[in-house]
Amino acid sequence: MMRTRVKVCGITNIEDALAAAHAGADAIGLVFYAQSPRAVTAEQAAEIVAALPPFVTTVALFVDAPADEVQQVLQQVPIDLLQFHGDEPSEFCVSFQRPYIKALRMQPGIDITRQANMHPLALGILLDAWVPGLPGGTGQTFNWNDIPSLTQPLVLAGGLTADNVQQAITQVNPWAVDISGGVEMSKGRKDHAKVQAFMQAVNNAV
């Protein structure tokens, strides 16, 4: 059986990027959102990506960024996939002519299926916890029983750790899981032992 893919998000330095890659992460996430404690500049991101071994997908995360900011990052950094984590409409997301995933937050009363259907060209739908006033990276989980079945592959995020990811995979069967705070020693610095423990938990999940 194929194992669940893993993205380690919020990478801010080369050491953490290599630790994620060597632990077996399929993708690393680079946050281009200035309010995040994990934000990187295009220059920092370019150095991180240049240090990666082959076959590690690079994901650029934006939260309602202006189009020219996204374009500038794409010109300076070899990015494989875009992650839109705000309220970006489909026309905006497709305008960069790059593969993208759309993050949706599990806000009570929101019709997730309808929102996901508004992004028919998204490679996947990432579901994250809803915390008022914060776009993501909150370390909060949500009720996985509330996840509807979606047309696009599901990326499960929000408060995952080595301790809960096996339960998440068993219950939700996502295409991929995305983790940030659960493998940190402090905001923006990964704990390499936690990254390895997370990968091991995913590898052993059934």
Ligand SMILES: O=C(O)c1ccccc1N[C@@H]1O[C@H](COP(=O)(O)O)[C@@H](O)[C@H]1O
């Ligand atoms: O990581 C951030 O700082 C961040 C900021 C703004 C939007 C999204 C962000 N991260 C994404 O949030 C989820 C969940 O993170 P966590 O594991 O609960 O800490 C994940 O998709 C990150 O990519």
